[in-house]
Amino acid sequence: MKTPRRRPGVMLQTLLRSLFRRPATTRYPYVPFVMPKGFRGPPRFHVEGCIGCQMCVRNCPARAITITKVGEKRFEATVDLGKCVYCGQCADSCPKKIIEMTSEFELAQIDKGKLRITFHAPVAPPSPEGSAPAVSQPPSG
Amino acid sequence: MSDKKRIVQVPIGPQHPALKEPESFMVDLRGEKIDAVRLRLGYNHRGIEKGCEQRTYVQDVYLVERICGICSTSHSTAFVQAVEEIAGLEVPRRALYIRTIIAELERIHSHLLWLGVAGHEVGFDTLLMYSWRDREAVMDLLALLTGNRVNYGLNTIGGVRRDITAEEIPEILRVMDVLEERTTYYIKLGLEEETLIRRLAGVGKLSKEDAVSLGAVGPTARASGVDRDTRRDDPYAAYGEVSFKVVTDDHCDVYGRTLVRLGELMESYSIVRQLVKNLPEGPITVKAPLRIPAGEAVSRYEAPRGEDVHYVQANGTDKPERVKVRAPTLANTQSVAKMLEDGYLADLPIVVAAIDPCFSCTDRTISVLDTKRGTPRTLTWDELSRYGIDWHRRRGIDFSKVVLSGGARA
Amino acid sequence: MTAATALFQVLVFPGLVFLLGIGLAGEFVDRKLYARLQNRVGPPWFQPLADVLKLLGKEKVVPEEADRRIFTLAPIVALAAVAASFLYIPMWGAMPVFAFEGDLVVVLYLLLIPSLTFFLGGWYSRSIFSTLGAVRAITQVFAYEVPLLLALLAPALLAGTWSIAGMAAYYAAHPGYFLVNVPGLLVALVALLGKLERVPFDIPEAETEIVAGSFTEYSGRYLAFFRLAIDCEAIVCASLLAAVFLPFGLGLGPWIGFVLYLAKVLAILAVLALLRTLFARLRLDQMVDFCFRVIAPIAFLQVVLNLVLKEFV
Numbered sequence: 001m002k003t004p005r006r007r008p009g010v011m012l013q014t015l016l017r018s019l020f021r022r023p024a025t026t027r028y029p030y031v032p033f034v035m036p037k038g039f040r041g042p043p044r045f046h047v048e049g050c051i052g053c054q055m056c057v058r059n060c061p062a063r064a065i066t067i068t069k070v071g072e073k074r075f076e077a078t079v080d081l082g083k084c085v086y087c088g089q090c091a092d093s094c095p096k097k098i099i100e101m102t103s104e105f106e107l108a109q110i111d112k113g114k115l116r117i118t119f120h121a122p123v124a125p126p127s128p129e130g131s132a133p134a135v136s137q138p139p140s141g
Numbered sequence: 142m143s144d145k146k147r148i149v150q151v152p153i154g155p156q157h158p159a160l161k162e163p164e165s166f167m168v169d170l171r172g173e174k175i176d177a178v179r180l181r182l183g184y185n186h187r188g189i190e191k192g193c194e195q196r197t198y199v200q201d202v203y204l205v206e207r208i209c210g211i212c213s214t215s216h217s218t219a220f221v222q223a224v225e226e227i228a229g230l231e232v233p234r235r236a237l238y239i240r241t242i243i244a245e246l247e248r249i250h251s252h253l254l255w256l257g258v259a260g261h262e263v264g265f266d267t268l269l270m271y272s273w274r275d276r277e278a279v280m281d282l283l284a285l286l287t288g289n290r291v292n293y294g295l296n297t298i299g300g301v302r303r304d305i306t307a308e309e310i311p312e313i314l315r316v317m318d319v320l321e322e323r324t325t326y327y328i329k330l331g332l333e334e335e336t337l338i339r340r341l342a343g344v345g346k347l348s349k350e351d352a353v354s355l356g357a358v359g360p361t362a363r364a365s366g367v368d369r370d371t372r373r374d375d376p377y378a379a380y381g382e383v384s385f386k387v388v389t390d391d392h393c394d395v396y397g398r399t400l401v402r403l404g405e406l407m408e409s410y411s412i413v414r415q416l417v418k419n420l421p422e423g424p425i426t427v428k429a430p431l432r433i434p435a436g437e438a439v440s441r442y443e444a445p446r447g448e449d450v451h452y453v454q455a456n457g458t459d460k461p462e463r464v465k466v467r468a469p470t471l472a473n474t475q476s477v478a479k480m481l482e483d484g485y486l487a488d489l490p491i492v493v494a495a496i497d498p499c500f501s502c503t504d505r506t507i508s509v510l511d512t513k514r515g516t517p518r519t520l521t522w523d524e525l526s527r528y529g530i531d532w533h534r535r536r537g538i539d540f541s542k543v544v545l546s547g548g549a550r551a
Numbered sequence: 552m553t554a555a556t557a558l559f560q561v562l563v564f565p566g567l568v569f570l571l572g573i574g575l576a577g578e579f580v581d582r583k584l585y586a587r588l589q590n591r592v593g594p595p596w597f598q599p600l601a602d603v604l605k606l607l608g609k610e611k612v613v614p615e616e617a618d619r620r621i622f623t624l625a626p627i628v629a630l631a632a633v634a635a636s637f638l639y640i641p642m643w644g645a646m647p648v649f650a651f652e653g654d655l656v657v658v659l660y661l662l663l664i665p666s667l668t669f670f671l672g673g674w675y676s677r678s679i680f681s682t683l684g685a686v687r688a689i690t691q692v693f694a695y696e697v698p699l700l701l702a703l704l705a706p707a708l709l710a711g712t713w714s715i716a717g718m719a720a721y722y723a724a725h726p727g728y729f730l731v732n733v734p735g736l737l738v739a740l741v742a743l744l745g746k747l748e749r750v751p752f753d754i755p756e757a758e759t760e761i762v763a764g765s766f767t768e769y770s771g772r773y774l775a776f777f778r779l780a781i782d783c784e785a786i787v788c789a790s791l792l793a794a795v796f797l798p799f800g801l802g803l804g805p806w807i808g809f810v811l812y813l814a815k816v817l818a819i820l821a822v823l824a825l826l827r828t829l830f831a832r833l834r835l836d837q838m839v840d841f842c843f844r845v846i847a848p849i850a851f852l853q854v855v856l857n858l859v860l861k862e863f864v
Binding site for chain 2: 014015036
């Protein structure tokens with residue numbers, strides 16, 4: 001390696017070359033940004049499979065989940081996204097694996113109430129194979 | 142020159158553009174020269190150690206991770222290692238390798254971040270922009286591997302939560318190649334750019350003896366020739382199975398610390414490549430008990446800033462009895478006052494930045510000094526709570542509507 | 552000229568309004584170039600104007616301990632001095648708005664006033680960071696003024712006149728002579744970085760060390776005027792350099808002359824932006840050392856060279 005010569009302005013070539021290249025900035029939000037697969041966004045509960053064991057409630061570090069019983073083998077899950085730390089421990093703890101970490105990240109809200117998302121139990125009791133999809137409220141705005 | 146020239150007291154912090162996190166350096170200035178520096182810590186104290194005692198071990202993994210954003214996996218891994226040792230768990234080799242890969246990727250991202258911050262502190266914003274642009278490569282890689290750019294949530298008691306698939310491996314190697322080329326350029330810049338060297342060399346001198354006696358750790362100490370690195374001296378995770386050099390330097394100043402960190406970046410690329418090549422097959426986790434049997438353990442980890450020490454005491458329940466964290470910045474902060482002695486005010490930001498301060502990591506304890514007797518005192522939780530309420534009540538805050546936890550009223 | 556024409560020329564074109572417009576455009580060029588050199592996008596063209604309008608709309612806070620009069624007058628005096636000096640610089644065509652023998656010295660004097668107002672504004676803000684910034688600003692003045700003045704006076708010595716218009720006419724008549732002044736041009740460019748408080752000499756306003764230096768306590772419309780004054784100072788100094796060191800094309804008629812003027816100013820601003828991107832910030836003692844040991848001697852040699860040349864011309 002040749003001995004380094006100390007001089008001012010070492011970056012000149014790199015700088016001039018940058019002038020003729022596209023900027024490294026992603027023009028979000030004009031250009032949509034997609035998170036990589038496996039990104040831990042807000043959890044989504046497929047409550048039709050929930051058995052009410054409350055493992056997710058117990059293991060959540062932020063105490064953000066509440067499971068309420070609304071009928072025979074029917075449960076409703078509420079996640080407070082304002083408290084959630086998006087760690088995904090609930091998804092790991094669930095024995096029935098009904099919690100899925102989505103890839104949304106544009107979650108900003110002015111009204112804190114809108115951050116509490118409830119996943120309602122399906123209207124009819126779940127059928128043996130497959131069930132009606134749970135009605136969930138996505139964050140608005 | 143009369144020695145009674147006026148001393149001006151300049152408050153650097155707690156709010157100051159030079160500091161990324163709040164800390165107070167009260168500087169006695171004479172002209173442009175620094176006479177003395179008084180340090181006050183504690184602005185970022187969040188009661189995390191106490192919070193750990195009230196949450197289960199599984200919850201604590203995530204709490205401890207959030208002590209710091211930049212060295213999050215350091216704290217998480219150190220904590221998990223301590224708990225695993227108390228519980229006597231044998232973590233599978235693949236999990237250890239994955240932990241080490243993520244640890245080195247974190248070191249890479251942290252050192253690149255530091256490079257940009259150092260550039261910014263000396264007014265070289267161009268270096269900031271370029272190094273942080275390159276850092277995006279490793280951030281995107283971490284998002285791909287772990288699901289988040291910071292606070293990776295990869296560790297769990299007994300192993301890791303996520304596996305590295307075969308598709309992800311070429312991406313890891315590609316990013317290592319790209320970053321190695323860029324880091325070579327930054328090393329060239331560090332060795333040749335005249336204005337940068339002028340600002341970094343001869344600044345913040347810390348001799349080897351001072352480094353040892355003041356307890357400096359990490360790159361701060363290694364730049365003063367102190368050959369200590371927890372990864373080699375007390376190998377944890379998979380460090381016993383990779384070969385790497387511990388980078389030391391003899392400059393004993395900020396320039397030395399820059400060279401040490403750049404050297405460590407190159408070593409990290411090599412370590413990650415070795416780990417990926419030799420990644421063993423097998424499970425990624427082992428079942429951990431809910432209740433950890435009584436015992437205690439100390440766990441050491443080489444965070445990007447130096448040696449991070451965690452102490453965990455378990456009492457047989459599912460919540461720890463005591464968690465204590467000694468972050469590397471706490472060990473390095475004491476040497477800052479020594480480094481700034483007889484320096485210029487203009488050098489203060491870069492000297493503080495050169496220890497790579499992470500005050501979020503540091504502020505774990507408060508020492509109550511009884512000023513009349515000059516001895517430290519310990520306050521219990523209730524005493525501290527009542528002290529705080531009294532202090533605010535004397536300043537006019539009305540507590541009649543406040544209900545303390547447990548139902549007591551203030 | 553009539554009073555009406557004079558008033559129009561002083562206040563609108565090529566006076567105050569024109570200068571403000573070109574000043575804001577110059578700031579945009581500088582920031583966009585700075586960003587593109589750093590591989591970033593940079594601000595849109597209206598950003599400097601938007602910044603000024605935003606600042607004008609903000610609350611102006613005068614610190615309790617500050618000297619109210621000097622604190623509020625300093626920005627306006629800075630802008631006024633810069634605008635006044637602009638009137639004596641020929642831009643396109645050999646005649647500026649006003650000209651008289653010795654106006655070069657007057658222009659240099661007027662251009663010193665903004666630096667003094669930075670010092671006074673900072674000093675009378677009576678806050679720690681402002682005082683530090685003010686003291687650094689005035690120390691920096693001693694460092695860069697000497698080489699800058701020497702470099703700007705050398706071409707005047709060769710031309711044998713203290714009037715900028717006269718110098719322009721002389722060099723238009725002897726076009727090859729401006730090559731003699733190239734070392735002076737280089738010195739002036741480096742010293743200009745000090746005058747305009749740009750990296751590597753932005754010590755008085757070192758954000759990471761002393762918050763904002765002299766401007767720490769300024770907000771609202773006072774800060775807007777200071778920023779306008781700095782932007783316009785960049786244009787005025789660039790125009791001065793163009794007039795003194797690059798005096799060609801002055802006789803080619805108004806339109807071509809205007810375009811050529813813009814090109815020259817743009818080129819100088821581009822070089823300043825490049826230098827800003829390339830270097831780290833020097834410490835005050837390193838800067839003073841550099842100015843007195845490196846560029847002041849070159850400027851001095853330039854003066855000697857011109858004096859010697861004068862004998863044979």
